[in-house]
Amino acid sequence: MANMIMASSKALITASSFPTASTTKPRLQLSQLSHPKIKISEHQHRQIVSLSSSLKSTAAIAAAFFAVAPPSFAAEIEKAALFDFNLTLPAIMAEFLLLMFALDKIYFTPLGKFMDERDAAIKEKLNSVKDTSGEVKQLEEQAAAIMKAARAEISAALNQMKKETTFEVEQKLAEGRKKVEAELAEALANLEKQKEETIKSLDSQIAALSDEIVKKVLPI
Amino acid sequence: MNVLPCSINTLKGLYDISGVEVGQHFYWQIGGFQVHAQVLITSWVVIAILLGSATIAVRNPQTIPTAGQNFFEYVLEFIRDLSKTQIGEEYGPWVPFIGTMFLFIFVSNWSGALLPWKIIELPHGELAAPTNDINTTVALALPTSVAYFYAGLSKKGLGYFAKYIQPTPILLPINILEDFTKPLSLSFRLFGNILADELVVVVLVSLVPSVVPIPVMFLGLFTSGIQALIFATLAAAYIGESMEGHH
Numbered sequence: 001m002a003n004m005i006m007a008s009s010k011a012l013i014t015a016s017s018f019p020t021a022s023t024t025k026p027r028l029q030l031s032q033l034s035h036p037k038i039k040i041s042e043h044q045h046r047q048i049v050s051l052s053s054s055l056k057s058t059a060a061i062a063a064a065f066f067a068v069a070p071p072s073f074a075a076e077i078e079k080a081a082l083f084d085f086n087l088t089l090p091a092i093m094a095e096f097l098l099l100m101f102a103l104d105k106i107y108f109t110p111l112g113k114f115m116d117e118r119d120a121a122i123k124e125k126l127n128s129v130k131d132t133s134g135e136v137k138q139l140e141e142q143a144a145a146i147m148k149a150a151r152a153e154i155s156a157a158l159n160q161m162k163k164e165t166t167f168e169v170e171q172k173l174a175e176g177r178k179k180v181e182a183e184l185a186e187a188l189a190n191l192e193k194q195k196e197e198t199i200k201s202l203d204s205q206i207a208a209l210s211d212e213i214v215k216k217v218l219p220i
Numbered sequence: 221m222n223v224l225p226c227s228i229n230t231l232k233g234l235y236d237i238s239g240v241e242v243g244q245h246f247y248w249q250i251g252g253f254q255v256h257a258q259v260l261i262t263s264w265v266v267i268a269i270l271l272g273s274a275t276i277a278v279r280n281p282q283t284i285p286t287a288g289q290n291f292f293e294y295v296l297e298f299i300r301d302l303s304k305t306q307i308g309e310e311y312g313p314w315v316p317f318i319g320t321m322f323l324f325i326f327v328s329n330w331s332g333a334l335l336p337w338k339i340i341e342l343p344h345g346e347l348a349a350p351t352n353d354i355n356t357t358v359a360l361a362l363p364t365s366v367a368y369f370y371a372g373l374s375k376k377g378l379g380y381f382a383k384y385i386q387p388t389p390i391l392l393p394i395n396i397l398e399d400f401t402k403p404l405s406l407s408f409r410l411f412g413n414i415l416a417d418e419l420v421v422v423v424l425v426s427l428v429p430s431v432v433p434i435p436v437m438f439l440g441l442f443t444s445g446i447q448a449l450i451f452a453t454l455a456a457a458y459i460g461e462s463m464e465g466h467h
Binding site: 100 | 243244245250251253254255256259260263264267270271274275278281283289292293296297300315316317319320321323324350353354355356358359360362363415
């Protein structure tokens, strides 16, 4: 911006005293600087003449100063090209498209795929963790069923064994009882016999005894 | 009268120090055409930065990312989120376009502000952000226009042109005008912001060097980042608007 201001002012001064034949660029053609065209009174005319003469000297000094500078100064002053459309536009467009494809192949697609796969793997792991808790419940139920079946088996076997042993026990008891009864009967029979014998012996003894008693009692 | 030559000397001295070179370009001739070489050079540097850093950071991706990979993943997520918000569910194919737009403009703007371009002296003109040239910004805005046309036409076919008489046919001239103002505003917004920021910083540096321009430089970093975001968001918004479902 400052350059443009400087350029315009320089063009002003050089145009009035340093016409350049080398450049074809348009130059500011103000030349009223040294020749103000105003209708004025004598006094003011004199003032203005003195003013214009001082201005002329200023211009002369400035022109002289810049005349000393090499002509390249004048050639450097160009119009500020802000809206300068040229081949740069399609060049940048082509560069952008190439960059887009290159970046897609190097960065967006590979990293994107990697990130998506990682996300999917993590989601799967989370889901699988939730599923095993259901499996665990199933296994627990199976275990409970097995335990119940085993217990039923055991109790059935136990009952069976109980029945058999009681049966045996009763059998043995019955046998023992029979034996005991037999012996009892024998012993009773023995006793009876002994009683009989004793009674018999007693009978004979009683007879003898009674004879004696009679003998003793009855006087001779 | 001795005052005048003195002041002219100081004027010339000031002019030499405050070398504000606005609108001065470094021209190359290619075929019958001219190019602004300073824009091409800086754009090559920006492209090299983008491709180089992406290549280095993204090779051997780890499940638990390294710092560089993490940063690039963050950027990609940011771009995806931006595209998804503006375009909707079918945002996938547009991520490279919006992403490249955002990254190119962002890195261009920040390279113009942060990299010491003045070290490299050009014969004419100077190196600066490539986005301070109207050619660059228009070159970015025109593909955006083409993109949203392509999006609308590919999704709706010729029914896309029904949107010109939505919601009422009275708005037809305005809707047609929009097709011209959209790329115009995109390009000029970016161009004006970046060029003006550069100018302000350069003028301040030439007038009051040392510490005073620094807050303006920070402001410039902030606004240039925002401008990149705005450009990309608007591009995505136009695409999304073209692809909008039937009401």
